Amino acid sequence: MEGDKRFWRAVLLALPLAVFAVFVIWPLASSFYYSFTNWNGFNPDYDYVGLDNFQKIYTDKLFYQAAINTALWMIAAILLPTALGLGLALLIDSSVPGSAAFKSIFYLPICLSAVVVGQIWVWIYQPDWGLLNTVLEAMSGERLRYAWLAKPDTALWSVIVAWSWQQTGLSMVIFLAGLTTIPEDLLEVCEIEGATTAQRIRMVVIPLLTPATVVVIALSVINSLKGFDILYIMTGGGPFNSSDTLAMHMYNESFKKYLMGYGSAISVVLFLIALTIIRVYFRQLRKVDELYG
Amino acid sequence: MSLLNRRGLLAAAAMVPALALGTSAFAQSEVTITHYFTGELGLKALNEQIARFEADTGHTIKNSPIGHEDFKTDILVRAAGDSLPDVFSYWAGARTQFVVDSGSLHPIDDMWNREGLDDVVAKSVADSATMYNGQRFLVPFNYHYAGMFYNKKVLADAGVAELPSSWDEFLAVCETLKNHGVAPIALGSMHRWPAQFWFDYLLLRTAGPDYRAGLMDGSARYDDAEVHAAMAMWKELVDKGYFAPNSNADTWTDASDKVARGDAAMTLMGTWITGYWNGIGLTPGEDYDFFPFPAIAEGVPGAVVGPVDGFVISNDGGNPEGAEAFLSYMVSSTDVQASWTDQFGALSANVNVDPANYNDVMQRAFATVAAAEVFAFNYDLATPPPVAEVGLSMFSRFMDDPSMVDEILAQVADDAAQAFQE
Numbered sequence: 001m002e003g004d005k006r007f008w009r010a011v012l013l014a015l016p017l018a019v020f021a022v023f024v025i026w027p028l029a030s031s032f033y034y035s036f037t038n039w040n041g042f043n044p045d046y047d048y049v050g051l052d053n054f055q056k057i058y059t060d061k062l063f064y065q066a067a068i069n070t071a072l073w074m075i076a077a078i079l080l081p082t083a084l085g086l087g088l089a090l091l092i093d094s095s096v097p098g099s100a101a102f103k104s105i106f107y108l109p110i111c112l113s114a115v116v117v118g119q120i121w122v123w124i125y126q127p128d129w130g131l132l133n134t135v136l137e138a139m140s141g142e143r144l145r146y147a148w149l150a151k152p153d154t155a156l157w158s159v160i161v162a163w164s165w166q167q168t169g170l171s172m173v174i175f176l177a178g179l180t181t182i183p184e185d186l187l188e189v190c191e192i193e194g195a196t197t198a199q200r201i202r203m204v205v206i207p208l209l210t211p212a213t214v215v216v217i218a219l220s221v222i223n224s225l226k227g228f229d230i231l232y233i234m235t236g237g238g239p240f241n242s243s244d245t246l247a248m249h250m251y252n253e254s255f256k257k258y259l260m261g262y263g264s265a266i267s268v269v270l271f272l273i274a275l276t277i278i279r280v281y282f283r284q285l286r287k288v289d290e291l292y293g
Numbered sequence: 294m295s296l297l298n299r300r301g302l303l304a305a306a307a308m309v310p311a312l313a314l315g316t317s318a319f320a321q322s323e324v325t326i327t328h329y330f331t332g333e334l335g336l337k338a339l340n341e342q343i344a345r346f347e348a349d350t351g352h353t354i355k356n357s358p359i360g361h362e363d364f365k366t367d368i369l370v371r372a373a374g375d376s377l378p379d380v381f382s383y384w385a386g387a388r389t390q391f392v393v394d395s396g397s398l399h400p401i402d403d404m405w406n407r408e409g410l411d412d413v414v415a416k417s418v419a420d421s422a423t424m425y426n427g428q429r430f431l432v433p434f435n436y437h438y439a440g441m442f443y444n445k446k447v448l449a450d451a452g453v454a455e456l457p458s459s460w461d462e463f464l465a466v467c468e469t470l471k472n473h474g475v476a477p478i479a480l481g482s483m484h485r486w487p488a489q490f491w492f493d494y495l496l497l498r499t500a501g502p503d504y505r506a507g508l509m510d511g512s513a514r515y516d517d518a519e520v521h522a523a524m525a526m527w528k529e530l531v532d533k534g535y536f537a538p539n540s541n542a543d544t545w546t547d548a549s550d551k552v553a554r555g556d557a558a559m560t561l562m563g564t565w566i567t568g569y570w571n572g573i574g575l576t577p578g579e580d581y582d583f584f585p586f587p588a589i590a591e592g593v594p595g596a597v598v599g600p601v602d603g604f605v606i607s608n609d610g611g612n613p614e615g616a617e618a619f620l621s622y623m624v625s626s627t628d629v630q631a632s633w634t635d636q637f638g639a640l641s642a643n644v645n646v647d648p649a650n651y652n653d654v655m656q657r658a659f660a661t662v663a664a665a666e667v668f669a670f671n672y673d674l675a676t677p678p679p680v681a682e683v684g685l686s687m688f689s690r691f692m693d694d695p696s697m698v699d700e701i702l703a704q705v706a707d708d709a710a711q712a713f714q715e
Contacts, residue, residue: 042372042395127539147542150483152693238485239541240690255366257679258391259715260373 028271035264041254046261053265062241063266066249069156073245074277076157077224080164082216085171086209090201092172093179103176107169114166118233121162125149149235152242159234159243163227171216178212179205214288221281225274246270324615327357327371328382328604329364330637335568338636342629346622352615362484372397372607379610380619385422385431385601386674387509387681392605393425399606400428404617413625417668418642422601431603432620435630435639437563438599438658439490439671440583442549447475447558456584460498460526463587467535470558476537478530479557480692481548483541488688489672490561490598495523497596498589502667509676511713515687516706524702526589528695540692552581561586563599563671564658568638571652578653585661596667600674601642679712 035053039046057063088106092099109117124131125148137144148158182205190200206213228247231237237248244252246266254263330339336358343354357378359367364382371377377397383389392398405411405423410432414423418436423429448466451473457463467477482488496505500519507513508520530536537557540548549566551557553575560566567577575581588595604623606616623629630641631650640651640659648659662668673681687705691698 040391040395041369042392042397044396127542145538147539150539150542150693236484238483238686238689239693240686252682255369257682257712257715258369259679262715 031264031267031271033264034261035268037261037264039260039264040258041260042258049261053262054269056262057265057269062244062249063246065241066244066246069243070245070247072156073160073227074221074224076160077163077167077227078217078220080160081167081171081220082213084164084168085216086175086206086213088168088172089175089179090205093176103172106172109166110169112166114229115233117162117166118230121158121165122149122234124162125158150239152239155235155239156243159231162234163224163230166230167220167223170219174212174216174219175209178209182208210288210291214285218281218285221277225277246273322351322612322615323353323355324380324612324619325355325357325378325610326380326382326604326619327359327364327368327378329359329361330382330602331358331360335633335637338633341636342623342633345626345629346619349626350618350622352618354619375609377607377609379612379616380604380606382434383431383603383605384674385433385603386670387677388674389431389603389605390425391678393430397608398430399608399610399613399616400430401432401606401617401620402429404621405429405432408621408625410621410624413645414642415644418601421668421670422603422642431601431605432624433601433603433642434623435634435637436599436601436642436662437565437639438597438662439493439561439563440585440658440661441559441561442552442566442581442583443559444552444555444557445580445582447552447555451475451558457587458584460587460589464533467530467533471534475555476551476557477535477559479537479543479548479551479560480540481543481545481560482689482692483544483547485685485689486671486673487545487548487562488540488692489685490563491527492523492684492688493598493669493672494561494586495526495589496520497598497667497669498586498593499523499526501590501593502596502669505669505675509672511680511710514706515684515709516702520702521699524691524698527691528698531692531695536692541689564640564655565638567652567654568636571638577655582654583658594666595664596669597662597665598669598671599662600671602639677713679715680709683708683712 037046038049127145127147133144148154235243237244250263250266253259451470457466470477552560630643630646634641
């Protein structure tokens with residue numbers, strides 16, 4: 001009977017492992033393999049080109065542009081939803097009238113798919129009749145036709161705003177959960193001791209929210225590394241590659257230029273960058289765990 | 294007992310793939326097809342033609358339509374996974390050449406001769422669109438022509454009585470329209486490709502088809518004087534304010550809507566715009582019409598630009614007989630061709646289709662192509678895909694800031710030269 005149990009445990013563990021191997025490990029290994037070839041995606045014949053694809057990365061201007069955009073995306077993705085989510089959580093936690101309704105409304109965008117969010121914001125940014133230009137026109141009284149997504153200096157930031165709009169709800173809910181763990185009597189003591197609201201937030205609430213902040217930042221980093229779909233819908237990396245991230249650049253090289261070998265090399269570099277960030281992050285996470293248990 | 298049930302469940306799970314394999318063995322008369330005729334680009338019309346094929350031949354079709362832009366990626370993913378369907382739609386020219394060179398397509402010379410398609414397909418189309426590396430691979434389903442489509446009321450209201458046939462006349466019409474308070478030209482280059490027709494025609498009308506062919510195959514460079522001259526003419530149009538603002542923010546349908554509404558007067562677009570406009574209630578010849586891109590330099594052969602949509606058969610499909618029957622039927626059946634071209638707003642490659650089937654505008658588009666000395670594939674079908682990517686980005690970068698044209702061309706010359714080597 002014990003042997004039978006062990007058999008079924010092995011079977012039940014083997015199934016997800018098989019799925020993981022087929023859908024994660026195998027494609028990952030394939031990418032490493034193809035990054036050393038000049039495969040075009042269609043042709044079954046290709047040559048081994050050694051490190052040529054990786055050398056090409058050094059001279060690829062679009063790669064550097066994409067790397068800078070990825071870094072900007074990641075920094076903004078950490079700062080904006082975290083700061084906005086914390087602000088909203090503190091407001092809702094202060095029992096403003098209708099806070100339950102606000103909580104639902106702010107959380108709603110995270111329930112939508114990135115494609116839907118992207119399309120909503122494409123309409124908001126539309127230069128001729130979009131909501132943003134209409135509101136700005138009403139405020140300034142001047143005809144404004146700024147094409148937010150079609151101008152290289154605003155395209156990436158416009159997508160980041162849309163992305164933050166979606167992610168903020170998630171951060172807010174995590175912070176709200178964190179706020180429930182802060183003892184009420186501690187806050188009352190602060191009040192009795194004469195601490196202002198700002199002092200209470202800065203010196204008591206935010207430090208005690210560290211575990212929640214760690215989770216929010218972790219999710220922000222992971223989600224920003226995955227942030228491809230909304231960019232694809234809103235700009236496709238354009239105009240003329242100005243909002244390319246590394247993931248988008250990899251996609252364009254592989255599927256639009258048919259340079260699957262070079263695209264694989266970019267994906268390997270992206271994988272190594274992600275691996276480094278996640279390793280550094282987990283090291284910090286362990287320190288936080290030790291501090292807060 | 295519960296263990297037995299679980300074993301039974303596992304056994305059933307193991308049976309599922311076996312049953313699936315069994316099913317595919319029975320489905321030899323089924324032809325799998327993937328195509329990009331979706332949404333405003335003709336899904337309903339194609340489904341009607343597929344129903345005709347099924348009714349007339351007894352074959353069944355398993356149909357997987359995919360949006361135009363996503364199709365370009367999807368077909369590559371399927372090829373990489375050795376899971377191409379029996380038949381897929383594709384654009385004749387450099388893209389088909391790329392797939393042929395990759396050994397993914399099934400040659401159709403035997404079927405072509407057996408079915409007598411020499412007597413069905415117009416020779417000019419057959420010569421340019423079907424032959425690759427000395428063999429036939431593609432059956433043309435329809436072709437398109439890019440012309441200057443305009444809102445008749447807008448031109449009439451602005452007092453434009455005569456359509457322009459020379460560059461100076463065209464500039465004069467633009468000036469008249471602008472002075473009348475309407476944007477002369479709408480362009481929706483958000484997805485980049487609509488801008489290519491401007492580059493194609495300006496280059497063909499100034500440097501000629503031979504030079505343009507050289508640029509497309511890499512024997513000429515993007516920093517040549519010929520390319521600079523063509524781009525300078527395009528820049529003049531933008532600098533004079535003849536293009537509606539923010540073209541990079543609009544899709545081709547946005548630009549078409551601007552012309553349909555009368556916010557803009559003209560748009561340089563393929564004949565598929567007629568299918569789109571007819572679908573939103575415009576009447577060809579009454580609400581809209583077209584004129585050919587004006588002549589510019591003397592002594593340059595008159596060329597028209599457009600794509601040829603075709604069907605090809607994949608090498609790893611399981612039903613080549615059914616696939617060949619589908620290709621032959623779709624181009625040979627005059628009922629299919631007449632219905633499809635009418636609804637889709639395309640021109641038929643079948644010489645037996647009576648031009649009287651076309652509406653007034655399409656009849657003249659047909660006559661314009663027939664009278665042209667050269668039929669050239671549009672830019673992204675005329676040059677290899679890695680180079681086309683460089684060029685298409687160049688067009689949208691140029692539309693964003695035309696003053697950078699010299700820097701853009703210098704950069705593109707190097708990037709394209711490198712892309713040709715890849």
